[in-house]
Structure formats: structure tokens, C-alpha cells
Amino acid sequence: MTQDGRVVRGDQTRQRILDRAMAIASQDGLEGLSIGRLATDLGVSKSGLFSHFGSKEELQVAVVRAAEEVFTHEVVKPALRTTPGLPRLVELCRGWLDYSERRVFPGGCFFYAAGAEFDARPGRIRDLLARARRDWLRLYEQTVRDAQQLGQLDTDVEPAQLAFELDALATAANSAALLLDDALAYQRSRAGIRTRLRALATRPEEVP
Amino acid sequence: MTQDGRVVRGDQTRQRILDRAMAIASQDGLEGLSIGRLATDLGVSKSGLFSHFGSKEELQVAVVRAAEEVFTHEVVKPALRTTPGLPRLVELCRGWLDYSERRVFPGGCFFYAAGAEFDARPGRIRDLLARARRDWLRLYEQTVRDAQQLGQLDTDVEPAQLAFELDALATAANSAALLLDDALAYQRSRAGIRTRLRALATRPEEVP
């Protein structure tokens, strides 16, 4: 869009580029994403595509931002529409696993792939991905805190600790499903999460 | 080594190449590992280096195999020297976290990085990495089974399920430490593992 909010032709092309770029990057990485290959895939010229972003790094930044929007739309927003506290915590886990299993991105969770790729490469991309992950963990954390204040969860456990554990179990499913073709991975993850939450819930029978 | 077991000059060069290649690959990925860059780093010619492996994929295969040897030496063997059952299970977790935290590879766990890179790219490398991960999970699994047969762990939990959970908690520490510079990540992981094992141990006070 332009500054005054108009939608122009270039925006559609740009979104088409980013959609394809996210798919490629989730499979082959943000570095493996090459401008020439992307242009060929979309049937446009390399220079025309390039001029939308100005540099490869700007393209990568745009792809990460676009992936954040997808993730927010697919996981965060649905969870925020549910009841705060324990139900929302359950929905965060469920929604994330579902997002990974449904292959919203063909290479599994975009941020798992990109995070592992850039976790040892200082720069803008790493900073962006780190911020995104921190935001996600903070959302877990705040939801745990809410559940504790509502008397639904044991207050002995640190919110950040439980956030870490839930994210760990979910992420591992993504990894095992992709690398090992392990069909049971998501079930294992759900089982692990259920066990942990029931151990901490004041009314365990209400954890689905 | 040659077929008859002699150690020749080329082997030292080859090992020097692989050592540097593992370090690079753990940070920049097996694809980001380029022959030209590797040769420049080591002060040798590109063609000389290349002739040791014959192709890039063969180099990548050799790097993965070399990393397996390092991992076996650093984590698996020490654990196999401890008492079978629960003590060994604890040592597998401790040893892995220590291996990640000590930065045996500068980019953290080699197999975490490479696994995430190739989990959506069919081919030899993916197959190799998948086999390595399966072996690792099976070692966890067998150790859990031993502990159960020795009456140290609750027999209600499936060995593969617990293996999945322990690996998940450990891997998440590697990820958080690298991407988020989270100094607490390893402690969180250890705490999570301890909690889970104590919940399943017949004598919880013996879980360190």
C-alpha cells in the first residue's frame, strides 16, 4: 500500500513474491532462497523482482515480516479469541501444533527453520527472529501467569519455566515430524503437554 | 587411513579439513559451507581440497560422519561408561546439555543445525541425519527401558514417549541459548528434566 492507503498493482506482485518466498525459505532456508530461482518460479524477471526490495537482505527481512503476519493470523489471533488463562494456554499449544502439522508452510514452522539457520549468524535477520521468538515465549508466559492468578495452575512453577517446557515439547514435534517422518510425533507432543499441564492444574480433569 | 591401515599424510590434511568444515557447518550450515571459503580458511587450494572428496555432497557426507564421531566421543561413550538404568539416563541428558553448552561445535549442536537445515530436503544428507537422530533417540529409549526393568522408573510411561520429552527439553536449551542468548536456558532445561524424572522415579530423592 501507499502512504495514503491505496492498494496499487505492485502490492499484489509483492505479496505474490512473499508468499512464494516464505514457502521456499521454510524448506530451503532464507539463504537458500535465491532471487533468480524465485523469479523463475514466479515467471517474472530477476530485475523486476529485485527492484521491489533493493537487496537480498531486504527481501529476507520482508519474508520474515510476512511470516510473522501469517503466524499471528494462524496461531496468535485464534488463541487470543479464547478465554484467558488455562483454556487459552491449551489453545496456544494446540494451535501451534496444528499450524505445524497442517503445513501452513511446506517446510514446517517457518521460525523453527529460520531460527536454526540464523541462530549463530549475528545480524538483522537473527535479531528479527530472536524478537519474534521472545514475543512468542512471552505470550506463553503471560498466559501461564493469568492461569495462575485465576487459580487454575500451581503457582510454584515459574511462568517462564513452563513456557520453556511447553515450547520445547511443541517444537520437538515439528522437528521429528519433518526429519524422521514420525507420524506419532504430534501425538507424543500433545501427550507430553497434557501430562505436564495436568500435573500443574488445580482441576486436572479439566485439561483436555 | 589406507586399506592396510597405514596413516598417510593425506589423512592429516583430511582431518584438518573436516575439523574446520564441522565448525563452519555448525554455524553457517552444510550448504553455507563452500569449498572455496573452506580452502581459503585453511590456506590450501580449492582443487587440492576438492580432490579429497570428489564432490560437494561427498564432502557434506564426510562432515556429517566426522560430526557423528565427535558426538559419540563427547556424549555417547561417556554415558555408556556409567551405570545402566537411571544413572545412565541422567548422564545422557547431562552429557548432551554439557556438549551443547561447552560449544564443542561453535554453532551449538551440529545435528540440531544440520537437521533443521535438511529436514525438508530429501536426499542422502537428510537420510544420514535422520538415522543419526533415530540412533540417539533409541539410545534414550533403551536406557529408559533398562531403568524400568531395574525398577527405577514408573513402567506406565512409554520409553519412546519419555525419550521424546527428554530430547525435546534438551534441544530447546540449545536453541534458546543460541538464538536468544538466554543464559538461563540450560538451567531451565535441567530443571524440566529433573522434574519429569522425579515424577517418574520410584525413589525421586535419588534423581540429582
Added chain:
DNA sequence: AAACTTTAAGCACGAACGTTCTGTTAAATC
């Protein structure tokens, strides 16, 4: 010391990379 094998360098290749510059076409504005 000579013959032979192993090891590595030198050089060049075609392809793909990110990037820049110059046109051309289509839309928006006047």
C-alpha cells in the same frame, strides 16, 4: 638412485549468484 604413487597446486570452465543500468509498458494524474 630410479621408478612409481600419493598429494596437492594451477588454471580454466560454465553456471548461478546478487546487483546495476537502460528501456518499455501500463497506469495514474493533469
Added chain:
DNA sequence: GATTTAACAGAACGTTCGTGCTTAAAGTTT
């Protein structure tokens, strides 16, 4: 309807990629 502007295409740049082919040096064996 003329003019300006945004959206692309085409061709080429220099660089780096993986990969061969040829040749020199080093080590081993006779």
C-alpha cells in the same frame, strides 16, 4: 488526450560457486 510516474523486462556486470584437466612436488618402494 498529453504528461508524468510507477512497475516491470532485458541485458550485462563482476564475483563466487562446484567441478574438471593438467602438472609439479613429496613420499614410498624397489
